[in-house]
Amino acid sequence: CGWSSIPQNADLYSVAQMGQDLAELVCHLKESWKLETFHLLGHSLGGAIGYEFLKRQIEVEDARREGCAEGSNNDNNDDNKMPRCLSFILSNASTNFQQSSSEQMRLFQEFQLNHFQTKRVPSSSKQQKKKQVRNLDIREEFFRTHICRTPAKPAELESALSRLGKKWSANEYT
Numbered sequence: 001c002g003w004s005s006i007p008q009n010a011d012l013y014s015v016a017q018m019g020q021d022l023a024e025l026v027c028h029l030k031e032s033w034k035l036e037t038f039h040l041l042g043h044s045l046g047g048a049i050g051y052e053f054l055k056r057q058i059e060v061e062d063a064r065r066e067g068c069a070e071g072s073n074n075d076n077n078d079d080n081k082m083p084r085c086l087s088f089i090l091s092n093a094s095t096n097f098q099q100s101s102s103e104q105m106r107l108f109q110e111f112q113l114n115h116f117q118t119k120r121v122p123s124s125s126k127q128q129k130k131k132q133v134r135n136l137d138i139r140e141e142f143f144r145t146h147i148c149r150t151p152a153k154p155a156e157l158e159s160a161l162s163r164l165g166k167k168w169s170a171n172e173y174t
Helices: 015-035 045-069 097-115 125-146 157-160
Strands: 037-043 086-091
Touching: 015 045, 037 045, 045 086, 097 125
Parallel strands: 037 086
Antiparallel strands: none
């Protein structure tokens, strides 16, 4: 985690593009391994990618059927069909990124109110620095309470966080 380069073109890392990449992989598996059917597991962001992939497949199939109903000479032989997904399993995947993002903000704000109520506005630069430190403490406490509950961050997590490049958030997919 954290070892990959920061993309120069962020569009290459969009959910739509990763869904297209998945479609290309499935086509490759069809050609190489004669894949006809498969089950799809989407964990975390993979759930959004799998959803995008399957949504696009349904759109393509609907367009193909409409073409046939209108009597067009659409290519419908089995060579052009995508292998069939028999099931789609979501594991720890958000089904509503906007709701997920707003819930994360609500939890953080609630955490601030419950644990670190500060109603005074600092008047000097020294007090401003204390407030910044306090905000960092709040974020760290929230992290320890809700994200990594171990007494100390594991070395692997600390290492990955130190290399953190672009922070991806649910807002990227809304």
